[in-house]
Amino acid sequence: MKAFVQTAVGQYEERDLPAPRAGPGEVILRVRAALTCGTDLKLLERGHAAISLPVTMGHEACGEIVEVGEGTLGFQTGERVVPGISGPCGSCADCSSGSANLCAAGHSDRTWGAFAEFLRVPAAVVRANLHRVPDGLPDEAAAFLDPLAAVFHGWNRLDAPAPQTLVIYGAGALGLLWAASARPRGVGAIVVGRHAPRLEAAARFGAEVLNVDREPPAGLGVDAAVDCTGDPRVWERLPSLVRPGGRVLLFGGCAPGAWVTFDAARLHYSEISLIGSFHSTPEEARSAMAALASRDVDPRPLVTASGALSDLPRFLDAQRRGLGIRYAVHGRLEGIGASLPPDET
Ligand SMILES: [Zn+2]
Ligand SMILES: [Zn+2]
Numbered sequence: 001m002k003a004f005v006q007t008a009v010g011q012y013e014e015r016d017l018p019a020p021r022a023g024p025g026e027v028i029l030r031v032r033a034a035l036t037c038g039t040d041l042k043l044l045e046r047g048h049a050a051i052s053l054p055v056t057m058g059h060e061a062c063g064e065i066v067e068v069g070e071g072t073l074g075f076q077t078g079e080r081v082v083p084g085i086s087g088p089c090g091s092c093a094d095c096s097s098g099s100a101n102l103c104a105a106g107h108s109d110r111t112w113g114a115f116a117e118f119l120r121v122p123a124a125v126v127r128a129n130l131h132r133v134p135d136g137l138p139d140e141a142a143a144f145l146d147p148l149a150a151v152f153h154g155w156n157r158l159d160a161p162a163p164q165t166l167v168i169y170g171a172g173a174l175g176l177l178w179a180a181s182a183r184p185r186g187v188g189a190i191v192v193g194r195h196a197p198r199l200e201a202a203a204r205f206g207a208e209v210l211n212v213d214r215e216p217p218a219g220l221g222v223d224a225a226v227d228c229t230g231d232p233r234v235w236e237r238l239p240s241l242v243r244p245g246g247r248v249l250l251f252g253g254c255a256p257g258a259w260v261t262f263d264a265a266r267l268h269y270s271e272i273s274l275i276g277s278f279h280s281t282p283e284e285a286r287s288a289m290a291a292l293a294s295r296d297v298d299p300r301p302l303v304t305a306s307g308a309l310s311d312l313p314r315f316l317d318a319q320r321r322g323l324g325i326r327y328a329v330h331g332r333l334e335g336i337g338a339s340l341p342p343d344e345t
Helices: 038-044 123-126 147-159 172-185 196-204 230-239 264-269 283-291 309-320
Strands: 001-010 011-016 027-035 059-070 080-083 118-121 131-133 166-167 190-191 208-211 224-228 242-250 273-276 303-308 324-332
Touching: 001 196, 001 309, 027 264, 038 309, 059 118, 059 208, 080 118, 080 166, 123 131, 147 172, 147 283, 166 172, 172 190, 172 196, 190 196, 196 208, 224 283, 230 242, 230 264, 303 309, 309 324
Parallel strands: 166 190, 166 224, 190 208, 224 242, 242 273, 303 324
Antiparallel strands: 001 011, 027 059, 027 118, 027 324, 059 080, 080 131
16 A cells, blocks of 8 residues: 655655554554644654654544454444544543543554555554544544544633633644634634634634734733643743633643743732643544534634645645645545645745
8 A cells, every 4th residue: 555654753755565454453444534733744853752663654534444353343344434543441540530531551552654545443442432424524524533632622621610711822723623612612712823824714713813923912811721832932921811710721732851931920829720631532532523523613624725645745845834724635536636725824
């Protein structure tokens, strides 16, 4: 099969690999649609301690089951599904306390390698975190399950009480998914960013927008603020944007080794809460799939262009240069003409 393989930090290539076969409890998907994600670029640029190279790239995909391994329960060939990344064990202390997103076993064999014709779904993911796609939901939209589930996890971390007003700092795909999911919850969202097309997309999702270059946000007095940049300087700025008693959700992942410094008086006297947010649980993925199916959240405006798997290099290059938001590559049966938008940053 054709696959895009990261061979070293900063290097990847198209290779002909043997198609994966389903081990016990596993399924093999024919990839129908896979999305580019900032994480793919981060891994390409700096590698990751937990991912050994070479590795087939890509992790957000919708596919059709073409092989079912021995002993796999509940799934059949021909079904359209989206796999979560992790397969929580369901029995450890994290899983038992409602934090299946943190289950270490669940992260030991992850769904990875979506920029290929076929994708192996680990047995633990099949058991706990493989989701059927309802009829009528397009492949491209369904493939947003993982990032939307992460956003839903963030909403749950901010719950009790739910915020009425929220600053979303960063207008990339994740910031826009936050914006798209704020309206159905009745939350007033302000998206802070700098690229006009992305801010326009945020406005179409019903958010107020602030261009950080023209109008640095200050003293907004909102209930909560969420970082969608992974920039330590933004993390440090967010406590000043929320009201006394407000909450800051540290959602965007910073580079390994990053440190942050906060104004101790602000955190103490104004009782600002700093809340971490990582990954998602299978339950949150189910909620995300329901929101996609009902069109409560429609992520399709985030797909800047679609193409074939062979278009991946120019899509990754465009994303690296900050052009567009996300790109979708389709399996051969769905190959459609690829087009890139004109430069728009
Ligand atoms: Zn991703
Ligand atoms: Zn567990």
